[in-house]
Amino acid sequence: MIDEKALFTSQEPTWCPGCGAYAFLAALKKAIVENKLEPKNIVLTYDIGCSANMVNFLNVCGFATLHGRSIPVAVGAKVLNPKLTVIAQGGEGGIVTEGANHLIHAAQRNDDITVVVNNNYVFGLTTGQASAATPKGAVTRSTPHGNLYEALSAIDLAAVSGGTFIARALASNIKAMEEILRQAIIHKGFSLVEVIQPCVIWAKDLIVPGPVWVEKPFIDRREFLGQANLFGILYNKK
Amino acid sequence: MKNRFAIKISGPAGAGMMQAGETLSKALNRLGFFSLMYPEYPSRIRGGDNHVQVVFSSRQFLSPQEKVNLLLAFGLDNLLAHQDEVIEGGLNFEAGDIGLGGIADKLGNPLVANSAALGFLWAVLGFDLPVLKEQLAEDFAEKKTIKDLNLKAAVAGFEKAKDIWGMAKVKTKGIKGKISNLSGNEALTQGILAAECSFAAIYPMTPINSILSMLAKTKVNLFRPEDEIAGINAAIGAAYAGGRAMVATSGGGFSLMVEALGMAGAAEVPVVIVVGQRTGPSTGMATFSSQADLNFVINAGHGEFPRIVLTPGDLEESYRLGAEAFNLAERYQVPVILLTDKYLAESCFSRLKEILDKVVVRIDRGKLFDGKGEYRRYALTLDGISPRAFPGQTVFLTNSYEHDEYGFSTDEVGIREEMMAKRGRKLIGLKGGVEKYGEEGAETTLVGWGSTKEILLDFITTHPDYNLVHFWRPWPFPKEAEEILRQAKKLIVVEGNFSGQLVDLIEKETGLRPKRVLKDNGRPFYKEELARLLK
Numbered sequence: 001m002i003d004e005k006a007l008f009t010s011q012e013p014t015w016c017p018g019c020g021a022y023a024f025l026a027a028l029k030k031a032i033v034e035n036k037l038e039p040k041n042i043v044l045t046y047d048i049g050c051s052a053n054m055v056n057f058l059n060v061c062g063f064a065t066l067h068g069r070s071i072p073v074a075v076g077a078k079v080l081n082p083k084l085t086v087i088a089q090g091g092e093g094g095i096v097t098e099g100a101n102h103l104i105h106a107a108q109r110n111d112d113i114t115v116v117v118n119n120n121y122v123f124g125l126t127t128g129q130a131s132a133a134t135p136k137g138a139v140t141r142s143t144p145h146g147n148l149y150e151a152l153s154a155i156d157l158a159a160v161s162g163g164t165f166i167a168r169a170l171a172s173n174i175k176a177m178e179e180i181l182r183q184a185i186i187h188k189g190f191s192l193v194e195v196i197q198p199c200v201i202w203a204k205d206l207i208v209p210g211p212v213w214v215e216k217p218f219i220d221r222r223e224f225l226g227q228a229n230l231f232g233i234l235y236n237k238k
Numbered sequence: 239m240k241n242r243f244a245i246k247i248s249g250p251a252g253a254g255m256m257q258a259g260e261t262l263s264k265a266l267n268r269l270g271f272f273s274l275m276y277p278e279y280p281s282r283i284r285g286g287d288n289h290v291q292v293v294f295s296s297r298q299f300l301s302p303q304e305k306v307n308l309l310l311a312f313g314l315d316n317l318l319a320h321q322d323e324v325i326e327g328g329l330n331f332e333a334g335d336i337g338l339g340g341i342a343d344k345l346g347n348p349l350v351a352n353s354a355a356l357g358f359l360w361a362v363l364g365f366d367l368p369v370l371k372e373q374l375a376e377d378f379a380e381k382k383t384i385k386d387l388n389l390k391a392a393v394a395g396f397e398k399a400k401d402i403w404g405m406a407k408v409k410t411k412g413i414k415g416k417i418s419n420l421s422g423n424e425a426l427t428q429g430i431l432a433a434e435c436s437f438a439a440i441y442p443m444t445p446i447n448s449i450l451s452m453l454a455k456t457k458v459n460l461f462r463p464e465d466e467i468a469g470i471n472a473a474i475g476a477a478y479a480g481g482r483a484m485v486a487t488s489g490g491g492f493s494l495m496v497e498a499l500g501m502a503g504a505a506e507v508p509v510v511i512v513v514g515q516r517t518g519p520s521t522g523m524a525t526f527s528s529q530a531d532l533n534f535v536i537n538a539g540h541g542e543f544p545r546i547v548l549t550p551g552d553l554e555e556s557y558r559l560g561a562e563a564f565n566l567a568e569r570y571q572v573p574v575i576l577l578t579d580k581y582l583a584e585s586c587f588s589r590l591k592e593i594l595d596k597v598v599v600r601i602d603r604g605k606l607f608d609g610k611g612e613y614r615r616y617a618l619t620l621d622g623i624s625p626r627a628f629p630g631q632t633v634f635l636t637n638s639y640e641h642d643e644y645g646f647s648t649d650e651v652g653i654r655e656e657m658m659a660k661r662g663r664k665l666i667g668l669k670g671g672v673e674k675y676g677e678e679g680a681e682t683t684l685v686g687w688g689s690t691k692e693i694l695l696d697f698i699t700t701h702p703d704y705n706l707v708h709f710w711r712p713w714p715f716p717k718e719a720e721e722i723l724r725q726a727k728k729l730i731v732v733e734g735n736f737s738g739q740l741v742d743l744i745e746k747e748t749g750l751r752p753k754r755v756l757k758d759n760g761r762p763f764y765k766e767e768l769a770r771l772l773k
Contacts, residue, residue: 011646039633043479055637056646061629063478063636064647065471066501072468076475076483077629079459080437084479084629105464 004033011056020171020197021051024118025058027174031181032060037085043077045070047090047099049125050199051118054089068099071106074113082112085185092119092133096154100132103154107161107190114165114184114191117154120199121206128202138206153228154194159221159235164189166221166235170211171197173231180233187236196231239765241295241410243363244303247355248289248320249312249333251282254352257377259290260586262356264419265373266294267588269365270412273419274300275586276762281444281524287319295410298589299696301765308362308406310355312338329362329406341394347384350391357395364404367396416591418553422582422689423448425553425594426512429560430484431456432599435510437476437483439469444525445580446486446514466491470498474507478636480628482564486512489531490521496538499573501638503543506616506624506661508567508574508604515579517760526760527580529688529734532743535575536713542658544665546574547713551691553587554597555710561599569604570664571623579734581762582689607631614643618656622663671716676705683726684772685752687712687740690732693763697772704772712740720748730755730772732763 007029015021032042042060046052048067055062061084065073074088095103095117103115122140123129129142132152139146159166165187169177177195184191198206209229217236218224224234245262249255256277263273271294279288293300304323309330311317317332324330333339333351336358342351353374360370374392378385399405420428427449430438439461440450453460459476463469469485477483487495492513502509515531517523535547546566550556559576567574607613607627615634617624624643627634635645642653676698686694687709698704707722723729723744729752731741736758744750755771757763763771 009646041630043629045475053647055635059633061633061636062645063475063505064639065474066497066638069467069471069498069501072463072471073475073478075468076437076439076461076472076477077479078475079461079472080476080479080481080483081628081630101464102468105468 002033002036002038004029006039007032007059009057009059013057014053015050016201018200019050020120020195021054021118023171023174024051024177024195024197025054027177028058028181030178031185034178034182035185037185041084043074043084043086045074045077045086045088047094049091049093049123050120051091052089052094068094068097069102070094071099071102071113071115075106075111078111078113086113087185088113088115090115090117091124092117092121092154093123093131096152096157097132100152100157103157104161107158107163107192110162110164110189112189114187114193116181117192117194118197119154119194120197121203122199124199124202128199135206138203140202151228153226154192155234156225158190158192159225162190163192164235164237165191165233167193167233168231169193169195170208170231171195176213176232183233183236239303241297242293242300243295243406243408243410244291244293244306245308245310245359246289246291246306246320246323247310248287248316250285250316251279251288252284253288253312254349255288255290258352258356259292261373261377262292262359263294263586263588264377265360265370266292267417267419268369268373270414270417271295271410272298272300272417272588273586274302274588276302276581277584279525287316289316289320296413297699299692299699301693301696301768302762304764304766308359310359312351312355331358337398338395341391341398345387345391347387350384350388353388353391354395357392358399360392361396361399361403363406363408367393370396417588418591418594419586419588420553421448421584421586422550422553422556422578423584424452425556426550426560426576426578427452429557429599431458432557433561433564434482434601435484435564436481437461437473438485439463439472440486441466441469441491443488443491445516445583446488446512448584449486449512466494467498470495470509470511473509474498474502474505477507477509478629482568484510484512486514488514488516489518489534492531492535492538499545500539500541500543502573503539503545503661504541504640505636505638506571507636508571510563510567510574510576512576512578514583515577523760525580527689527734527762528758528760529579529690530736530739530758531577532687532712532735532739535577544570544572544661545713546570546572546665546668546711547577548574548711549577549688550582550710551686551688551708553589553594555691556582557594558597558599559710565602569602571604571626572664577688579689587692615645616641616643616657616660618643618660621667622660665714668714670718671709671711672719672722673708673710674705674722675708677702678705680705680727682728682730683707683723685709685723685729685731685740685744686733690734690763693768694732696765697768709740712743715743715747719744723748723750729753732768734758734762
């Protein structure tokens with residue numbers, strides 16, 4: 001088993017106090033250790049934004065890519081060297097807004113990567129504008145009269161496109177998040193984990209829907225579509 | 239025109255004009271003729287007017303022509319569209335008139351009319367049937383069910399013209415020696431395969447589609463991306479993971495790739511980008527040629543980062559540079575753009591086989607981490623190049639954000655300046671990029687880049703007062719170019735764009751003011767046209 005300390009870098013995280021990203025980083029480290037993965041065999045492609053700053057804080061083969069493009073970079077690395085464990089990270093801005101096209105197609109192809117969406121409900125690092133996954137009615141810097149649109153869900157997109165492991169985690173529940181990430185990473189095929197971690201600065205007034213934890217995955221993916229309050233492993237097709 | 243004979247075959251899309259042109263060219267090569275096959279087709283799959291021009295000669299450098307010696311049209315519309323292009327005293331035939339449709343009907347398959355036409359043409363040219371049959375048998379080797387039918391059609395077509403055998407009075411004679419026939423895309427793909435490319439991401443787009451179909455039959459990991467953005471990002475991911483990776487596209491697709499081009503520059507990931515130019519701007523004329531993307535590929539991307547632009551001009555260069563692009567990309571850890579165009583990509587050219595066989599390709603993967611000591615992905619070095627490692631070998635960071643030697647993101651003044659200088663010095667030692675052809679001291683020096691090479695070589699061969707300077711790597715601008723250009727008595731740059739993009743570059747880099755001969759209507763320079771423009 002690898003020492004969790006091997007996953008630390010020389011850099012201190014720069015996230016805001018109370019940010020869900022700290023919990024996510026802790027859970028991811030534990031999931032890597034639990035899965036007995038060697039850091040040099042893990043490729044983690046990062047998007048752009050607050051949560052993507054993690055590239056500096058986790059000691060694996062990290063690649064800070066472009067906004068919306070962490071998924072295709074990950075797919076290329078996995079195709080070239082299938083022995084690597086490949087994870088693509090992005091906020092809901094990168095994965096559901098700028099790069100939703102890549103999410104849909106990687107799920108359709110069932111590419112053997114894990115996609116993590118750190119959903120903080122807003123574009124954080126640009127000071128709090130609405131993204132495609134911002135809840136309807138939310139007042140943000142770009143929607144002073146309230147967001148007009150229903151939130152677009154990474155989980156729904158991945159499910160209807162053909163993703164075979166789909167889960168929603170809550171940053172405040174590290175234990176459950178760790179187990180979800182552990183299973184997502186070893187899943188053969190396309191895994192999507194949405195981590196709900198509302199921005200403590202720009203989305204602090206937005207309420208997470210009262211979580212309902214599912215005991216075991218659904219057999220039919222239609223059963224969880226459109227239900228943002230469901231947490232846990234929603235779908236797991238071997 | 240002396241020493242050469244030109245044929246045009248025209249017909250609706252789907253009737254097999256391209257196939258006929260290719261078979262005809264290769265059969266002519268068997269007789270010892272060099273050939274050029276230049277296809278033109280509109281953006282449609284059935285109907286309309288597709289046509290191919292086949293020029294053959296005992297000389298190896300050939301150009302497309304405005305006028306042909308012989309026209310064979312597959313319908314009245316096609317005949318009317320091209321009959322003005324036949325020289326005085328030339329021949330024209332319409333398929334219905336000469337009973338080719340009847341042959342196909344009798345054989346029960348309208349698609350063999352093109353082979354009947356080939357048989358007919360072959361007799362009019364005054365050649366012996368077995369050579370054509372051998373070529374047809376080779377071309378249909380993988381399609382056994384229709385092979386015999388096509389052979390029968392060719393024989394029947396040949397019989398139809400028995401009474402006018404040799405009517406075309408071909409004067410040019412074949413040479414001895416084995417002649418290879420390839421499209422620019424084929425030569426490029428062979429170079430790509432010789433370089434042991436291991437990953438290609440290609441979204442279909444004219445004129446690079448045949449690269450995609452050829453690579454699909456090989457062991458190269460072929461990624462069929464959802465868009466060009468995914469394509470180049472995946473290629474960057476594959477190169478980062480240790481592969482030799484490429485994309486192929488045209489101007490529109492490359493427009494989408496530009497942000498990732500900058501990432502390859504900043505993160506120092508080697509990637510090869512084939513850009514087959516077609517007429518722009520925007521959708522332009524989708525199936526026609528252009529040389530208007532030179533400025534674009536040299537300047538694409540925000541910020542400043544090193545890149546290499548290669549502009550192969552013929553089969554040898556397409557093969558050699560198709561392979562060398564991967565070496566350059568890995569040696570300097572930069573994006574390398576292989577800029578071709580529709581004329582070079584989709585026309586078929588011929589060369590003595592021994593000339594193509596002489597092109598030697600070796601593999602150079604550049605500086606690699608030896609596994610000893612502490613690893614810094616972006617170690618500051620004298621030549622600006624830091625050894626690469628691959629995931630699985632050691633832990634390291636790769637970063638599109640400005641970074642320190644370890645790859646950690648930074649906004650610090652000192653390291654920013656050091657990293658810009660490091661990337662900026664990577665290409666300083668680059669040599670070559672420009673080649674001289676023809677007699678020293680000629681009255682006029684023509685200057686070109688890319689696909690004009692063979693057309694200009696053809697011109698200077700018949701005009702000894704001219705010589706040629708050809709740029710096969712216009713960027714970084716070759717150090718040797720200024721001295722070579724300054725020796726010329728008179729400079730004329732010939733290029734296929736509206737504004738004169740290489741001329742502008744030469745002016746900027748050298749202060750020289752060459753004359754410009756430009757053409758931008760989707761077609762290559764024709765032989766007669768060039769003679770008029772350069773008079």
